[in-house]
Amino acid sequence: MKNAKGNNLQTMQPPKPYRDFTDFLSANFPHRVQKVTINAGFTCPNRDGSKARGGCTYCNNQSFSPRYKKTIKSITEQMQEGIDSFLRKYEGVRYLPYFQSYTNTYGDLESLVAMYEEALAYPDDVVGLVIGTRPDCVSDELLDYLSSLSKKTFVLVEYGVESTLNRTLERVNRQHTYEESVEAIRKTAERGILVGAHMILGLPGEAKEDILRHADELSKLPLTTIKLHQLQIIKGTKMEEEFQLSPKSFDLFSLDEYVDLCVDFAERLNPDFYIERFASQSPKDLRVAPHWGVKNVEVTHKVLKRFAERGSWQGKNAKPLLPQHSRFLSTHSADSQQEK
Numbered sequence: 001m002k003n004a005k006g007n008n009l010q011t012m013q014p015p016k017p018y019r020d021f022t023d024f025l026s027a028n029f030p031h032r033v034q035k036v037t038i039n040a041g042f043t044c045p046n047r048d049g050s051k052a053r054g055g056c057t058y059c060n061n062q063s064f065s066p067r068y069k070k071t072i073k074s075i076t077e078q079m080q081e082g083i084d085s086f087l088r089k090y091e092g093v094r095y096l097p098y099f100q101s102y103t104n105t106y107g108d109l110e111s112l113v114a115m116y117e118e119a120l121a122y123p124d125d126v127v128g129l130v131i132g133t134r135p136d137c138v139s140d141e142l143l144d145y146l147s148s149l150s151k152k153t154f155v156l157v158e159y160g161v162e163s164t165l166n167r168t169l170e171r172v173n174r175q176h177t178y179e180e181s182v183e184a185i186r187k188t189a190e191r192g193i194l195v196g197a198h199m200i201l202g203l204p205g206e207a208k209e210d211i212l213r214h215a216d217e218l219s220k221l222p223l224t225t226i227k228l229h230q231l232q233i234i235k236g237t238k239m240e241e242e243f244q245l246s247p248k249s250f251d252l253f254s255l256d257e258y259v260d261l262c263v264d265f266a267e268r269l270n271p272d273f274y275i276e277r278f279a280s281q282s283p284k285d286l287r288v289a290p291h292w293g294v295k296n297v298e299v300t301h302k303v304l305k306r307f308a309e310r311g312s313w314q315g316k317n318a319k320p321l322l323p324q325h326s327r328f329l330s331t332h333s334a335d336s337q338q339e340k
């Protein structure tokens with residue numbers, strides 16, 4: 001059966017109650033795009049002593065062992081392995097190398113450029129780059145390079161913001177402030193580079209209203225994407241020690257509570273942002289808590305169902321933006337980005 005526009009009604013999907021990152025990719029690329037995760041062997045200023053040695057209290061530190069660097073394969077090899085590992089291959093698929101592990105802008109400009117360009121030069125239909133990093137680890141010269149690169153290809157810089165409260169950032173030993181996140185996001189977006197923010201929901205000492213206020217604060221920023229995940233206690237971390245000593249000082253969400261929190265958060269979020277992820281779970285053998293017993297994709301399905309049950313949508317309860325914020329967003333919104 002077809003509707004008036006000729007679409008097959010059996011295969012039509014109802015519109016999502018939030019802006020999904022896959023829709024963003026579809027709007028920007030005429031073909032399917034898959035991220036290929038790269039571990040380029042970076043370390044982190046919060047570990048190597050330039051800022052601190054302890055690291056963020058929730059950080060799994062296995063990458064900081066002396067053997068770590070020796071075990072990293074070349075970027076080209078990782079691209080090949082990543083592409084080969086996709087169980088299902090789609091005709092015409094293109095790839096986005098995703099520099100994900102640790103601080104992927106922590107190095108001298110020349111080495112960084114060489115790494116990014118090795119990934120971009122991979123001969124199998126690479127259409128851009130996604131770079132994850134800390135907000136205190138981007139130089140103006142690197143942003144200038146990424147800005148010129150973004151005129152030729154897709155570039156998204158994803159910052160670990162984690163919280164908008166400095167007392168929380170201090171408590172988890174992030175070694176940067178929220179103001180530094182704001183500055184990095186603005187400086188990046190001002191150069192025409194797409195910007196994402198990564199947030200952890202449920203960090204210690206944050207009440208539900210504190211978490212929802214993160215959505216209000218982030219909504220003022222020139223972000224394109226946002227990635228959320230629940231706080232997890234990972235084995236071998238400082239946070240695990242704190243958790244074992246005083247589990248009551250942590251307020252880990254049940255699955256049901258977290259699903260509601262995601263909807264509450266999205267309701268307060270700028271409706272222009274694309275939500276890339278609601279939840280992520282580390283492997284079970286690394287995780288002390290929580291154990292929800294579902295896969296990430298099932299969490300997303302539950303969030304979608306909860307939106308429907310509540311008759312809700314992203315931005316439903318978003319605070320009106322001041323003119324300076326909305327003006328900035330309207331000139332840098334995701335919809336204005338076309339494939340280069």
Ligand code: SF4
Pocket residue numbers: 043044045046047054055056059060102103134174
């Ligand atoms: S979470 Fe990131 S910033 Fe924090 S210690 Fe680990 S690698 Fe460094």
